[in-house]
Amino acid sequence: MAAPAIDLDAADDTPQPSVWSRIGLDRFSGLYLLALFFVFFGFTEDNFLQWNGSIEFVLTEKVIVCMLALAFLVPMTTETFDLSIGHQMALSLVIVNKIALETDLPDMLGAVVAMLACLVVGALNGLIVVGFRVNSFIATLGMSQVVAAVIRRIHDRGQITAALGDDYVNFGKRDVFSFSWPGSGSEISLPYYFFYGLIVAVIVWFVLEHTPVGRHMFATGGNREAARLSGVKTDRLTWGSLVASSAIAGFAGLIYSWKFGTYGSTVGPPLLFPAVAAVFFGASQLRGRPNVWGTIIAVYTLAFGIKGIGLRYPREIDWMQPLFEGLTLIIAVGIASRQGIIKVRKRRVDVEHEPPPRSR
Amino acid sequence: MSKILTVGSLSKIFPGQVALTDFDIEIEAGSTHALVGQNGSGKSTFIKILAGYHAPDPGAAAHIADQPLPLGDGRAAHGAGVRFVHQDLGIVDALSAVENISMGVGYTTNRWGRIRWTDDTARAVDALDDLGFTDIDVTVPVGSLAPSQRTAVAIARALIGWEDGANLLVLDEPTASLPGADVERLFAAIRRLKQRGVAILYVSHHLDEVFEIADEVTILRDGRRVTTVSTDAVDHEGLIELMIGHKLEKREATKRTAAAGEGGLRVRQLTGGTLLGADLDVGPGEIVGVAGITGSGREMIAPLITGQIPSDDGTVTVGQTPIPNYAPRAAIQAGMAFVPIDRATLGVLPLESVRTNITLADLRRHWRGGRLRHGDERAEAAELIETLSVKTPSTETAVAVLSGGNQQKVLFARSLRLTPQVLVLDDPTTGVDVGAKEEILQLIEQAAATGAAVLVASTDTDEIVRIAHRVVVMVDGRINDEVSGADMTAENIERAQLQTTKAGV
Numbered sequence: 001m002a003a004p005a006i007d008l009d010a011a012d013d014t015p016q017p018s019v020w021s022r023i024g025l026d027r028f029s030g031l032y033l034l035a036l037f038f039v040f041f042g043f044t045e046d047n048f049l050q051w052n053g054s055i056e057f058v059l060t061e062k063v064i065v066c067m068l069a070l071a072f073l074v075p076m077t078t079e080t081f082d083l084s085i086g087h088q089m090a091l092s093l094v095i096v097n098k099i100a101l102e103t104d105l106p107d108m109l110g111a112v113v114a115m116l117a118c119l120v121v122g123a124l125n126g127l128i129v130v131g132f133r134v135n136s137f138i139a140t141l142g143m144s145q146v147v148a149a150v151i152r153r154i155h156d157r158g159q160i161t162a163a164l165g166d167d168y169v170n171f172g173k174r175d176v177f178s179f180s181w182p183g184s185g186s187e188i189s190l191p192y193y194f195f196y197g198l199i200v201a202v203i204v205w206f207v208l209e210h211t212p213v214g215r216h217m218f219a220t221g222g223n224r225e226a227a228r229l230s231g232v233k234t235d236r237l238t239w240g241s242l243v244a245s246s247a248i249a250g251f252a253g254l255i256y257s258w259k260f261g262t263y264g265s266t267v268g269p270p271l272l273f274p275a276v277a278a279v280f281f282g283a284s285q286l287r288g289r290p291n292v293w294g295t296i297i298a299v300y301t302l303a304f305g306i307k308g309i310g311l312r313y314p315r316e317i318d319w320m321q322p323l324f325e326g327l328t329l330i331i332a333v334g335i336a337s338r339q340g341i342i343k344v345r346k347r348r349v350d351v352e353h354e355p356p357p358r359s360r
Numbered sequence: 361m362s363k364i365l366t367v368g369s370l371s372k373i374f375p376g377q378v379a380l381t382d383f384d385i386e387i388e389a390g391s392t393h394a395l396v397g398q399n400g401s402g403k404s405t406f407i408k409i410l411a412g413y414h415a416p417d418p419g420a421a422a423h424i425a426d427q428p429l430p431l432g433d434g435r436a437a438h439g440a441g442v443r444f445v446h447q448d449l450g451i452v453d454a455l456s457a458v459e460n461i462s463m464g465v466g467y468t469t470n471r472w473g474r475i476r477w478t479d480d481t482a483r484a485v486d487a488l489d490d491l492g493f494t495d496i497d498v499t500v501p502v503g504s505l506a507p508s509q510r511t512a513v514a515i516a517r518a519l520i521g522w523e524d525g526a527n528l529l530v531l532d533e534p535t536a537s538l539p540g541a542d543v544e545r546l547f548a549a550i551r552r553l554k555q556r557g558v559a560i561l562y563v564s565h566h567l568d569e570v571f572e573i574a575d576e577v578t579i580l581r582d583g584r585r586v587t588t589v590s591t592d593a594v595d596h597e598g599l600i601e602l603m604i605g606h607k608l609e610k611r612e613a614t615k616r617t618a619a620a621g622e623g624g625l626r627v628r629q630l631t632g633g634t635l636l637g638a639d640l641d642v643g644p645g646e647i648v649g650v651a652g653i654t655g656s657g658r659e660m661i662a663p664l665i666t667g668q669i670p671s672d673d674g675t676v677t678v679g680q681t682p683i684p685n686y687a688p689r690a691a692i693q694a695g696m697a698f699v700p701i702d703r704a705t706l707g708v709l710p711l712e713s714v715r716t717n718i719t720l721a722d723l724r725r726h727w728r729g730g731r732l733r734h735g736d737e738r739a740e741a742a743e744l745i746e747t748l749s750v751k752t753p754s755t756e757t758a759v760a761v762l763s764g765g766n767q768q769k770v771l772f773a774r775s776l777r778l779t780p781q782v783l784v785l786d787d788p789t790t791g792v793d794v795g796a797k798e799e800i801l802q803l804i805e806q807a808a809a810t811g812a813a814v815l816v817a818s819t820d821t822d823e824i825v826r827i828a829h830r831v832v833v834m835v836d837g838r839i840n841d842e843v844s845g846a847d848m849t850a851e852n853i854e855r856a857q858l859q860t861t862k863a864g865v
Binding site for chain 2: 206212216218219223225230231
């Protein structure tokens, strides 16, 4: 039954938009929260508003989480989960490092091999989910362990450091611009990989919101069978979304290689939670469904919050970080779903009892 | 006679809208009382207040069998012996009939808390037998049962354990998806209950049923009770006039013969499920009705033609283009459009906007210069909303909040926008109120008038007679009969539907 079973008790609320929603606290709660962090921690912590102290650090480091979140978001639009993205990122990272460490091949070729490997994983995910009709949650959870095994076969434990050449690292790490902030010692700069990430985000946003493909993906997620009966290639889109997810996750690994230039066996999988959280938190923002900018706002809201807390309670941040991330996710999504329900209730009552046919 | 239920001075004001104004109703003990009214007339609000979903505004009074009944209290209504079967049935598709019934009335357990499956199964079988539904496999998921059987499961669940203190059974649109013969089975069950002295409140869009089963009928319009009359004292036309407040502009049914021409729909030896091989041609501009009881193959014909489900054998051709099996996309590209029977699960994207629902099947026309032109798309959606008079606050409203009739119009907009050569419809007016139904039927006629070959499979015989140029009647998986011209009457069709079924008994 697609019609949501909703009781109409809340219809007794006033029909005017509440102050809450008029100032956008529902759809822009992330931005409000972000502003709150900036004001509060900006006043209390000396380092918070320093470009070189926190802002640059958060902006650049979280590009990786943003990429993983987008990798989760893309199949999410077709109601498909990809839980193997963290491991795929690690796969890409270990391949690029290993090729640099043990062969004479150019590092950039290693990056291409890494991306291809992730695409293969994505195609396999698609085959299992679409071809064999295995629930995507299970299929990609299983695949994440297969990828984990492959990673260990490639490089058994331990770090790989300093294997990558300067040319390769600088491809992503050199600054796009760099200038001194007048009157202070701050050096304002952003590296290339930040903009590579931005380009990926713009592409994903454009495809999802401004092309028939994106519309068909959301239709597939909204009601798969209805979409299929309207001529949407639901299977192909599901498959394609998993491959795209893998490509973005692989690219997250490359960004990591540019930023840090190393491989570590604990990199990747732990970022799955923040990525998934950002997508769900982000779905409560702006358009009220999974969307690119809401997701990115969510990543940075959480990141700056954690940065501020870390500055204020440097010895406690270790346990406060997961607590903060978990609670923010639950509260943000809780508020959003509550308001969604009220909205549907109100509209339903409006339509049932007062039918003025108005098209906007 | 004594009154089993009396309600007086019942008002309900939702913010900005009055749903019920000083409504009153009296139901005689042991009688069947129908409640009719267009969508938005307040009848669902009344049922919901009775069931305890809504609290009424202060001042209302209700009595059941002379005992005061607090309105807006579901538990009190249940305790007073009032039972409901709602339109959406409230059954879980993934569970069996036994589980659905036990879920409603409580599992029987032994002292260790283990479910006594044998007892529960026997109870479910007995309850369904009482309704005359002996053909239900109570162990398979109800999702795989026919709509009529699912309805029976819901009613059986409402009736179990209710014999003592039974006062009032409220049936809200119980026949929305039932074919003629099954409706008769349901009515037989209702009559049995009536003999036991149980009063029934029967909510329906099907006025014929009202005349067949009800003793009295209460008409609601704009939240007020227009009148309560004995069903002997009013006729079909009169009842419609009372419901809509003026004479229905009944269009003279156009019985012209279809323009012969190339193209159209061609079906050969189509086989699958209960359908054992159907040959059918529908010419451009022609409307062909398909009648038949559930299980006759009628329910399979539209899904098989449109590729919603895979067929075992046979060919479907649109114009000159053969349609591959189980390929709705290919069918659409060849010029076929269709509205599936179950709009909730097969039709709408509930949380997406009216606009995206309408334009889903063809976005290319708004795809220019490398991006979707949202402004154009909104304009087109607004135009279609206007043309089809869809009642929606805006193009951006989520479809889920619209009424059933308006959701159906959105699906028609999606299909008609493709200007199809072939239009395949399956029970196009299920759960749609009188006004919207007439509008939908006119849309179908317009589509045919502009050259579409239209196939309408329906459980509503009157509807088919009203719009079709000819009607094929399915019996036992095959097309058994065809009627047209003066022979095309509801009586003839219903008799033809039952032919071999009757002979076999």
